[in-house]
Amino acid sequence: MLTLSHLAVDHGKARALWDLSLHVGRGEKIGLLGANGAGKSTAMGAVIGLYQVAAGTISFDGALQVQPTTAQTVASGIALVPEGRRLFPGMTVLENLQMGAFAATDRADAAPLEQVLKLFPILRQKARQAAGELSGGQQQMVAIGRALMSSPRLLLLDEPFIGVAPMLVEEILAALRQIAIGGVTMLLVEQNTHRALEFVDRAYVVENGRTVLEGSSEELIADPAFAAKFLGLE
Amino acid sequence: MEVLLQVLIGGVLLGGLYALVAFGLSLIYGVARILNFAHGTLLAVSGVLASLAFTAWQLHPLLIATLLGPMMFVFAYGYYHLLLRPLAKRSHFESTVGTVLVTVGTLMILSDLTAKAAGATQRNIPLRMPVIEYGDIIISTTQLLILAGIVALTVIMHLLLKHSWFGRAVRAVTQDAVGAQICGVQSTRIKAMTFAFGSATVAIAAVLYVLSFPVDPYMGFSLTVKAFTIIVVGGVGNLPGALLAGVFLGVAEGLTGLYWKPEWAPALSVVAMLVILVAYPKGVGVKT
């Protein structure tokens, strides 16, 4: 569904991503792992159209993406849950969710909203509350819900568990599993390797802006190089 | 007592108009992060044009407003695309400096051309309208019209912001530009539209303004300062806040004129803004 081939992206004057290649098949859950500053968020941003591609290609559904605008990528079925959530704190939860459907004007309105509220029941309660007043975990639910409002076929999640209480992490993971069962393909950037590997089918490891490892969860855990780098003391 | 009430009424009206002008700039700043130094001059120019249209062609103020608003919208939209949008691509320093230079240059050009075309003296729309006497208080229908206009514009603005896609996009971009972008809000288009919309608001407010208060081609800049004061006090993108701050300022100016000396009134807004900025360096009621 999504193929990144030798992707390079600049951030201002410096190059943030040098050579990233990955493939996400339909219905898969793929992890993008690596330390801070490795370039994972930049890759997500490039896919959704926030950053210009300096070299390499992005293909979605077999079609080559040529510097599309964010509006175009959202309309074509990709949505991003960004790092730091980026909600609109002064707007209500409902309005935040509605903004997610901003680009998808030709889709049925009510259905996605209902689905989101079923996934995260607490949001129904908080619908008319300002998003800025919610807890970290609840805000994350709004962020995910907002992304789902455009009925995406590919959902990009960038570090969705930062600042979320452990209990809510479990709840959100369960919701994500539901979403995946519903047929949405996922690409997850996650710092907590174990948590990521438990969730995804396959993962890529990014380091210094380059893909350095890839494999299924089992393969990676068994890989001594991976273990040494990421599993610390073993 | 009656004089006081008279002054208060005048102050409220003037303040309401200030608020509308300020709110236009507030939207522009919130969305496009542009401090348009020529913003107040737009009112001066629109006011002069309105006055000319009235005296030369006897056009009804309502008609003038209906014409000026869209005209200004189109003009501002093109202005943004031609002169301001290209600057956004540059570095932060260059885009800030460039915007200052462009808008200041515009201010100078507009003032000068208007003065050349229509003279530098003050003018307004001298509507002869009946007055309503309430005891010893005299309220002119003109003032009521202005009030009605302010209320109407405010209501329209509020509805637009709350319920239209444009309004929601404006609020979203003001509160989190990146978040808005990933929702598919097209940054350039929204910025251009907001700039045009904020400027058009000023043009319509100008028609109301000129019904009761005089304009001249060079009054723009001090008005821009007042607008900025109101934004700082009321909060960026905050309509009720702008109204409150605007009315407060208008009344304060009126009272200054009444109890002290009218020449000091223009200084008031500046002092108020400075004092408030010292207490709240990022403006009162800082949201995102």
Next chain:
Amino acid sequence: MSATRTTRLPSKAGGGVLGWLGAGLVIAALLALPFAGNSYLLTFGFSVLIAYILGQSWDWVAGEMGYVNLGHYIFYGFGAYAFSIALVSGWSMPVSLVFALAVTGLLALLLAVPLFRLHGDYFAFATLALLPLMEVLAYNLTPITKGADGIVLPVAQVLTPAYLLALAVCVIAFIATLQINQLRFGYALKSIRNDEQVAETVGVRIAPVKRLVLVISALFGAAAGALQAWQMSYIDPATVFGLNVSLVPIAMVLFAGSGLRFGPLVGVLLLASMQQWLLVNIQGYQATLYGLTILLIGRFMPGGFLRAKWVKKVPGLAALSREHHEYAGEAEGVSAQPDVLPLPRLRADCAKPLIELQGVRMQFGGNVAVNDVSLKINEGEIVGLIGPNGSGKTTLFNCISGVYTPSAGKVLFAGQDLAAFGRDGIARLGVGRTYQIPRPFGDLTVQENIAIPLMFGAQPMSPRDAMREARAFVDYAELSSRLTDRADALSVQEKKALEFARALATRPRLLLVDEVASGLTPVEVKRFVEHIRHMRDRYGITVIWVEHIFSALEQVVDRVIALEQGTLIADGPLAEVVKDERVLSTYLGASARSRQGVLPC
């Protein structure tokens, strides 16, 4: 690796002998002008000089320090009025001039306090708003200022002396500009321009620097105003505070290039000439044409035309358009022995606590980022600080380095309560830090980035000495090939190395390292670990290291502190902490608790 290396780099301002010769000729020509007999030309020359004084003094605050003071003209107007009032009261010209300078300087000092609470757009607008305020004051304080009538000065034809005095002031202003690029003061300005907060945490006292530059800028502005008033023998509010005139010198500087050594000079010369030509030849639409020029400059060359790409190709202009970092100074210095840095070798007393947190709490509104954390770290310890993203590690660093003031609790450094110190004071006490996302002084060179902490540390150094000593740190960080490159042109990894070296240059007793090792290969990690160990072993530096890569921490730390959602959940030897129940559940989640002893990155 131990050879002494000297690199000859492009020489300083003016291009050496030719530059000084040229300058001498120009000054001679300018001095001769009064005697050429053309009073029109002299008046024009005078106005150019005044514009230059205004533009240049403005640029010290704007181009050098990054604060765009749109109200700079109030110093001009205030000085003009002060001078005029004094002269009319019967004081002699020199005394009146001194008076004007003194009161305007005082005004600047007073204004500095509220104004520098503001930043960016708000600062620009607040300063701009001062102009109409001054204008109203001038119009209405009639007993003092004579209001709209203005003040007529009892002077005869003083064009020539005014011109010569103005020329003298110009020369002083130009020399001051050159000096600013050499003195510590200038570096303080440039560091503020790049990143105020970081400047403080490397020891720069930013508040006095801001006040000083504003006052100096005001003094020159006042001199220009006084001289102008003297020459015109008349002032009124419109001529000194009107918006049209007040933004003109600023536009002149921006036209050529703010922050460039020759920017104000070139800009003033060109635009003043244009203004004069307009005045003479175009009747009527001067303001429009002027506005149009400013608009076009803003639209097409907002960095100033000297920064446009085509300028580099024109020989004469290219020399004038050099940015600060292109005037690289001498790069003499001894490159470091592999493990020798010009750092004091402290004797660490392992029993004495160096840093102690007592119930430190940091709260932002409803969000508690650091929750009653108490810990004690002795001299010479290397302590790892772990925790998931968002657990408060960086906030803790910010509390220690003074970037945040804790909402509750105490931070004691070598027994002293840090609450009594500002950020720069804490830096000078010996707390150095890196930032998770590197924050170099972007438009300064690598060498300058490291020289600045050396200049402003507890044992201050002159810029020359600091630049020399910085070489050792630069070589240690293996950035020698990037010595004179702008810091913002470095790659992420190079910036991290620079960040680390700059932290060392603050001569810290306590080093706070925030995730520097991520993205390194295992070999590089090992080398970095050696650096950390070396810092402690040889220089007695205590280290707190935030890191996710356990294999790195394991090699060198004495113990580990674990944070989770702002709360300290473990504090002890690495082997123990790693088996701690709470730590495991933080990293693994309840479902994978069975995987004992294995922690992720």
